[in-house]
Amino acid sequence: MQPNHATQADSQADSQADSQADSQADSAVVAAWLTDATDVTVLTGAGISTESGIPDFRGPQGLWTRDPAAQRLSSLPDYVAEPQLRRRAWQSRQQHPAWSAEPNAGHQALVTLERSGRLRGLLTQNIDGLHQRAGSAPTTVIELHGTIWEVECLGCGDRQPMTTALARVDDGEDDPACLRCGGILKSATVSFGQPLDPDVIRAAERAARECDLFLAVGTSLTVFPAAALPRVAVGNGARLVIVNAEPTSYDGIANAVLREPIGGVLPRLVAGLR
Ligand SMILES: NC(=O)c1ccc[n+]([C@@H]2O[C@H](COP(=O)([O-])OP(=O)(O)OC[C@H]3O[C@@H](n4cnc5c(N)ncnc54)[C@H](O)[C@@H]3O)[C@@H](O)[C@H]2O)c1
Numbered sequence: 001m002q003p004n005h006a007t008q009a010d011s012q013a014d015s016q017a018d019s020q021a022d023s024q025a026d027s028a029v030v031a032a033w034l035t036d037a038t039d040v041t042v043l044t045g046a047g048i049s050t051e052s053g054i055p056d057f058r059g060p061q062g063l064w065t066r067d068p069a070a071q072r073l074s075s076l077p078d079y080v081a082e083p084q085l086r087r088r089a090w091q092s093r094q095q096h097p098a099w100s101a102e103p104n105a106g107h108q109a110l111v112t113l114e115r116s117g118r119l120r121g122l123l124t125q126n127i128d129g130l131h132q133r134a135g136s137a138p139t140t141v142i143e144l145h146g147t148i149w150e151v152e153c154l155g156c157g158d159r160q161p162m163t164t165a166l167a168r169v170d171d172g173e174d175d176p177a178c179l180r181c182g183g184i185l186k187s188a189t190v191s192f193g194q195p196l197d198p199d200v201i202r203a204a205e206r207a208a209r210e211c212d213l214f215l216a217v218g219t220s221l222t223v224f225p226a227a228a229l230p231r232v233a234v235g236n237g238a239r240l241v242i243v244n245a246e247p248t249s250y251d252g253i254a255n256a257v258l259r260e261p262i263g264g265v266l267p268r269l270v271a272g273l274r
């Protein structure tokens with residue numbers, strides 16, 4: 001099968017109508033691949049949640065695109081060293097859109113894929129919990145970068161619900177400390193400078209190795225080790241399909257690249273699955 005790039009059609013771009021027609025054709029081909037697949041591994045990124053009202057980091061409306069300084073909130077050394085930054089982080093957590101966001105058609109489509117019996121693993125870089133809220137089985141979802149729904153003590157590792165910590169912030173503690181050891185609390189997400197859980201990486205790599213189709217959705221594929229997973233899958237003979245509004249550095253090794261809004265294209269891809 002020849003690689004199939006909606007993006008090539010786009011760059012030839014005679015007219016928008018033509019490129020849309022090409023990209024529809026590509027999604028029909030991908031839908032057929034999904035029907036034939038037995039083990040599909042999906043990697044999602046922030047792009048699948050933008051239609052739920054949670055901005056991504058690097059897209060055109062991304063948090064870091066609009067405010068590059070906000071990246072420091074995700075730096076572990078800075079968070080540990082600067083009480084002022086922690087106070088800002090707690091304020092930002094209080095206002096996080098995840099608390100009121102609802103899963104969208106993209107999340108729902110992955111539930112359909114799972115119910116068709118083809119989903120080998122749902123690997124997500126997202127911390128918003130929307131896959132589980134949509135109905136994906138908690139055992140299928142592998143949260144590579146942790147979750148914002150819990151806090152973890154950097155001293156003793158104790159975990160508590162985020163709601164409990166935010167209630168303390170509401171009550172006037174601007175940088176609540178661990179109630180067990182007095183250590184620094186942080187959302188249970190993986191910050192820059194913080195290692196990923198080795199068991200989680202192993203499980204993700206295994207799901208990438210053991211699939212026949214790898215679907216990367218809404219991720220710029222720039223954060224490692226998550227960004228290495230498509231290559232692991234391709235190296236083991238899987239087809240690679242990328243669904244992302246902007247180009248990624250993996251488009252060249254993908255069998256298909258669909259540059260369409262995720263909430264529109266994913267439901268089309270799974271519509272025929274039984
Ligand atoms: N929802 C969340 O949980 C959330 C939100 C922001 C950041 N993060 C974290 O930030 C890191 C960011 O890396 P990343 O690769 O996941 O995201 P990213 O911001 O680097 O890339 C997101 C990509 O999605 C594309 N995109 C956005 N909305 C789209 C849509 N509706 N349809 C098609 N494409 C769309 C953008 O063009 C962009 O290339 C991750 O580690 C993640 O943990 C998570």
Ligand SMILES: [Zn+2]
Nearest residue numbers: 153156178181
């Ligand atoms: Zn502690």
